[in-house]
Amino acid sequence: MNTQELMQIALDLVEFDAVPEDSAIYHPGADIRRLLFGLDVGTAELLLARQMGYDAVIAHHPVGVPHRSWRVFARHVDLMVGAGVPEAAARAAVAPRLAELRVGGQSRNYEQVPMAARCLGMPFLNVHCPLDELGRRVMQAAVDDALAAAPGAALNDVARALADLPAARRAETVVTVSLGDPAAPAGRVLVSHGALTNGGYAVARTCYDHGVDTVVYIHVAPGDLARLQTDGTGQLIVVGHLAGDAMGIEPYVDALRARGLVVDVLSQVLAAG
Ligand SMILES: [Fe+2]
Numbered sequence: 051m052n053t054q055e056l057m058q059i060a061l062d063l064v065e066f067d068a069v070p071e072d073s074a075i076y077h078p079g080a081d082i083r084r085l086l087f088g089l090d091v092g093t094a095e096l097l098l099a100r101q102m103g104y105d106a107v108i109a110h111h112p113v114g115v116p117h118r119s120w121r122v123f124a125r126h127v128d129l130m131v132g133a134g135v136p137e138a139a140a141r142a143a144v145a146p147r148l149a150e151l152r153v154g155g156q157s158r159n160y161e162q163v164p165m166a167a168r169c170l171g172m173p174f175l176n177v178h179c180p181l182d183e184l185g186r187r188v189m190q191a192a193v194d195d196a197l198a199a200a201p202g203a204a205l206n207d208v209a210r211a212l213a214d215l216p217a218a219r220r221a222e223t224v225v226t227v228s229l230g231d232p233a234a235p236a237g238r239v240l241v242s243h244g245a246l247t248n249g250g251y252a253v254a255r256t257c258y259d260h261g262v263d264t265v266v267y268i269h270v271a272p273g274d275l276a277r278l279q280t281d282g283t284g285q286l287i288v289v290g291h292l293a294g295d296a297m298g299i300e301p302y303v304d305a306l307r308a309r310g311l312v313v314d315v316l317s318q319v320l321a322a323g
């Protein structure tokens with residue numbers, strides 16, 4: 051298998067017709083049989099892979115595309131509109147952070163890790179948005195099933211449905227009701243994931259203002275949570291970073307293994323085995 055095919059398998063899992071801006075092949079390669087997957091890959095992990103005899107490395111988080119990955123944050127607009135938020139309000143909520151990410155992306159040394167892969171001759175890519183989109187679908191389906199099984203389900207019931215997923219059960223973090231009364235009805239729930247990073251205060255606030263009762267993030271900055279708590283309205287469930295990312299990474303690793311590849315994962319959470 052080659053690096054192009056490794057990327058294509060991820061795109062096919064979510065019917066994407068192009069590689070999103072937060073994913074890239076940094077050093078192509080072919081005849082790949084044994085590969086190492088990591089949430090975060092730097093030069094150290096590339097050297098580890100070389101030392102342990104792997105043919106290629108796949109990272110989840112973007113490592114060499116900060117100057118363009120910010121565009122993926124705009125997916126928050128689609129997620130919010132899909133949940134019933136008016137498009138103008140969604141765009142207004144997303145714009146400040148989108149601009150921050152765009153400007154911040156100019157400052158980073160985007161070559162550092164990709165150059166290490168080239169020097170080592172180690173095939174290397176990162177697959178981000180397709181796997182998070184996959185995980186979003188897994189989590190939204192679990193939430194929707196819980197709501198369908200028990201109309202009027204409480205916030206706690208929704209949190210439990212997420213916590214029962216295998217990826218969450220492997221994690222040491224706990225799926226947490228971070229905002230709202232756990233016994234209150236969950237109402238309309240948006241799993242907000244797959245848009246580079248969480249939407250912070252503005253996305254959650256705007257959802258609450260437009261009919262979304264509960265937002266699910268995989269992580270949130272403490273300052274954003276504090277602001278939401280100060281507002282005193284809205285409901286938020288936080289899944290946990292590794293658990294949330296595992297929701298989409300595990301099916302991808304399974305798909306690679308089903309094609310006969312040996313895939314070792316630098317994690318006890320992201321995939322079983
Ligand atoms: Fe992710």
Ligand SMILES: [Fe+2]
Pocket residue numbers: 111291295
């Ligand atoms: Fe992540």
